[in-house]
Amino acid sequence: MSMTDETSIPKRPSGFWSYANPVKFLGFSERVLPALWWLSGICLGVGLIWGFFFTPDDFRQGSTVKIIYLHVPSALMAINAWFMMLVASLIWIVRRHHVSALAAKAAAPVGVVMTLIALFTGAVWGQPMWGTWWAWDPRLTSFLILFLFYLGYMALWAAIDDPDTAADLTSVLCLVGSVFAVLSRYAVNFWNQGLHQGASLSLDKEENVADVFYFPLLVCIAGFVLIFLALVLYRTGTEIRLRRTRALQAREARV
Amino acid sequence: MPDLGKYADAVLSAYGVSLLLLALLIVWTLRQGRRARRALQEVEKRSKRDA
Amino acid sequence: MLDGLSFGLAPGQALILRGPNGSGKTTLLRTLAGLQPPLSGEIIAGEDQIAYAAHSDGLKAMLTVAENLTFWADVFGQRDIETAIAAFSLEPLRDRLAGTLSAGQKRRLGLARMLVTGRPIWMLDEPTVSLDVDAVALFAGAIRAHLGAGGAALIATHIDLGLDAEVFDVAPFRAAHDARVGASDEAFL
Amino acid sequence: MLDGLSFGLAPGQALILRGPNGSGKTTLLRTLAGLQPPLSGEIIAGEDQIAYAAHSDGLKAMLTVAENLTFWADVFGQRDIETAIAAFSLEPLRDRLAGTLSAGQKRRLGLARMLVTGRPIWMLDEPTVSLDVDAVALFAGAIRAHLGAGGAALIATHIDLGLDAEVFDVAPFRAAHDARVGASDEAFL
Amino acid sequence: MKALLRRDLLLAMRAGGGFGLGLAFFLIVTVLVPFGVGPQSELLSRIAPGILWIGALLACLLSLDRLLALDWEDGTLDLLATSPLPLEAALSIKALAHWITTGLPLVLAAPVFGVLLSLPDAGYVWLVISLALGTPALSVIGTFGAALTVGVKRGGLLMSLLVLPLYVPTLIFGAEVARRGAEGMQTTTPLLMLAGITAGVIAIMPFASAAALRVNLR
Amino acid sequence: MKALLRRDLLLAMRAGGGFGLGLAFFLIVTVLVPFGVGPQSELLSRIAPGILWIGALLACLLSLDRLLALDWEDGTLDLLATSPLPLEAALSIKALAHWITTGLPLVLAAPVFGVLLSLPDAGYVWLVISLALGTPALSVIGTFGAALTVGVKRGGLLMSLLVLPLYVPTLIFGAEVARRGAEGMQTTTPLLMLAGITAGVIAIMPFASAAALRVNLR
């Protein structure tokens, strides 16, 4: 990666904020990415294989309970991804670190795919469990709106030429959309109607699902978290390179 | 292969589609990354030569 | 865009900005008017002292001359549009829709807008575009009157207005790095 | 707009159109290209001999230089874009998106488009806008080559291209009535 | 403040179509529905409140395009931003003007279109009340969408994509009021929710809109 | 011919949202309906075919805006009009490109959205068939609308008003096919009508569009 041998990099603060420097960030991600890829692969592999092959059927749900290993982690990450984008956007708005804005941009497509997985697995699970693919229950509804927000967020990034303007505007949108991220997580607490499961993963042992399902589920969640991190880190690197290419080309265009 | 009973369709399609989506995302991400890397190298080469 | 530039503007004084195309005059004026944040440096004199006239006039084709002026006067909390109309001899055009004016007449209306803001500092971006000789004289008169009343003016223009104003050439202050490379690109170079 | 005007153009010949702003050069070229019907008079030489380059280039910002040229070559049933790229030294820009070009580079691409049409009569409306001196020389060379190959060119321009072409001033042919009054208003005057 | 409102209304009247176009679109959507779902009046009357709400919402949406774009193109927004009027206030006024030119005619015309969809008699009052209470929220949210996309060339479809999710809560409770009203049920809960959304949105959104517009003016 | 098609598709892909936006709008309209008319699946399944058709139609409509306007603004249309390609052919190709980027994704995605509206099982096949047969007509008619209004500033809403009435026959028979299919009834008659409309429109409309565009280019 030839960007590291650039010499004219101005001095930046050290500590956490130093990763706001694109070069430093790239170096960092280059170092941790291989480990992240491997770890996430292992966790996903172990968790899904354990869950799919080596857990018993539920006495009520039958084999459909195996869908939990995909549905819950992906739904979790779909919402968490938006919160991560929110934090990154706030950092951009307050401290104007470009890497932060690009990280938010990079996370969106990962978040959409997580949302899609959660929607699909939920629908497939709902057919046998609730007798319908889809119900207009509060959590499902706000989750669907969150999906629309993801689409709008990405479309807004794509539509604006100037990257700083795009970062600012998408940040505002992200802020507004967070309402629905919160709703899709906590709507079940506000309105106690609806078909969808309440919290089954709370730390309170009494409310939890049985251990046989619980441990592989935790491994799967770890796998999804890790793959999300790996993808976002990698994609942020890509965005940085694209921006640098653009900047160099703009400098060329003058000549 | 565990016996999935009458829900085999549901469980298998959930796993199939989810893994497919995840795989597509990863492949797309890696390809985009590689392309961006190549484009940057090219421009950097050019700008070094010009400088 | 522009680097290490500094100047002051006293009441009663006019300053003419010069510089080739794309040298950053418009950008400077927009920054001073508070539309863009400066990359660095500071602006003394509140934004609410400044009236800004851009390349485009913000006139509505479907409103008459008087209606356009009244609107801007109201927005700036003024009432009197008659002096403005008189200063740019818009009297005969008063009830014409702005859309039916010629380019030069439109520009006169756009400049008359400055008078109804009642603000002391005028910032004008190429005010004389598409004005003919008579209109330029009208304009210079209006500027002189404004300066005489203790106002100030900052004018970006390529032509000679016949004002005894200081001329300030922005060209030497062009930042070393290329203007095309926006501030946002810099972090990646 | 223009009245009583007539001229011919032989193979290998270039004709330069002159005239002040708004005198009808663009209108004349568009009429000749078949985009507007002439009010009266006739055009000899089929429309399908003429390639027209307007003020705007019809380039797509999201296509690369090569893709833009290939598209127009295909539309005109040609294949070869290499000569055009070489003639305007676009080789280094080949795979850049047209949107990232500077104004002058865009213009060069727009002119290269004429070469890929493979048509004998070129009609160019202010082709040298935003070109620097080198690029103007490139352009003059391309015109000379085209004329040498038996083509013809009709060029509306304000600057001197250094071509030994006949100059044709449209100003004297301005119709007596005011140009602003469109043809359709006339019936009511 | 008043000057801006007066000007926007004057322009809507003079420019031809300010008032009419949204209404015409509403009419068309309402007319299309029977073609689409078939003309059985029993079915139509059940879906009428919802469809009328969706129609009003789409009509609102499509007229957002002109809310800021024209002022942006001719430089008025630049000048307004440097005027003593805070941008938040200016945008609120523009939202109000948009409501008067689009939302209000929809509210007034909705009963007429209700006839086309055989809305039950009990529904008319509640339809009008819910629209009167809900459409201001649509205008204010729409102003936010317009401010976000004002710099984007041909951003109409993009704006729809951004605005529609935000419209959903208003739609849910607005249509719920109208539907319950039409079926003769209790409407208090959704009515309170609707009023809450509208009030909250009017209080908060202008700041988001102004922030977005400032970025775009830069 | 092929060059123009290839370019339009390439642009739709590169410009971000060529394919996606129409689809997203379709999704949103489909999602709005249950919010509006309430979530009872028995009611939804009855109106599903009609609503899906209306949604597809609106999505088509809103993407028409970009069909010619961008090419108009940057002068491409001028140059195309002086090229050897007849304008009629060029407009047909552009309509085809519009269909591929908007209509075709709608056809493919419609079954998924059917799920959201609990479309009866028998309806899926007929929905897809009717959309596949009908959406080309929407694109071709839309091209005419776009050609008529290409010179009008912010003509989006105006175009909607001009185009929607022209869409009605397609909508009637298209939705009829889907509805009858969903209810397990005979679909031959409306299917033939729909095919007839599409064929007729494809044969005639390009001439009208080219005529309108020539006037606008003058």
Ligand code: HEM
């Ligand atoms: C299309 C339908 C569905 C959607 C959109 C959906 C969406 C969600 C969402 C958004 C969450 C919350 C994740 C979080 O807060 O981090 C969640 C969690 C969960 N879902 Fe679903 N879901 C659907 C169907 C189902 C079905 C049919 C079942 C099982 C019968 C199910 C079981 C669960 C469980 C057990 C959790 C974890 C609960 C918790 O810890 O809060 N879901 N789902």
Ligand SMILES: Nc1ncnc2c1ncn2[C@@H]1O[C@H](COP(=O)(O)OP(=O)(O)OP(=O)(O)O)[C@@H](O)[C@H]1O
């Ligand atoms: N949004 C932008 N992004 C990148 N560069 C920009 C942007 N806006 C302006 N520029 C560049 O900033 C430079 C200064 O522009 P500015 O409009 O201030 O010039 P000017 O002195 O007013 O020129 P003129 O005399 O032509 O009006 C130009 O090179 C222009 O290309």
Ligand SMILES: Nc1ncnc2c1ncn2[C@@H]1O[C@H](COP(=O)(O)OP(=O)(O)OP(=O)(O)O)[C@@H](O)[C@H]1O
């Ligand atoms: N659509 C129109 N309606 C009425 N008048 C028009 C129209 N288009 C052009 N004109 C007028 O026709 C005259 C000739 O315009 P034209 O564009 O041909 O001038 P030109 O010689 O090309 O000028 P320039 O050197 O500025 O390019 C102008 O006065 C213009 O105002």
Ligand SMILES: [Mg+2]
């Ligand atoms: Mg300027």
Ligand SMILES: [Mg+2]
């Ligand atoms: Mg001209």
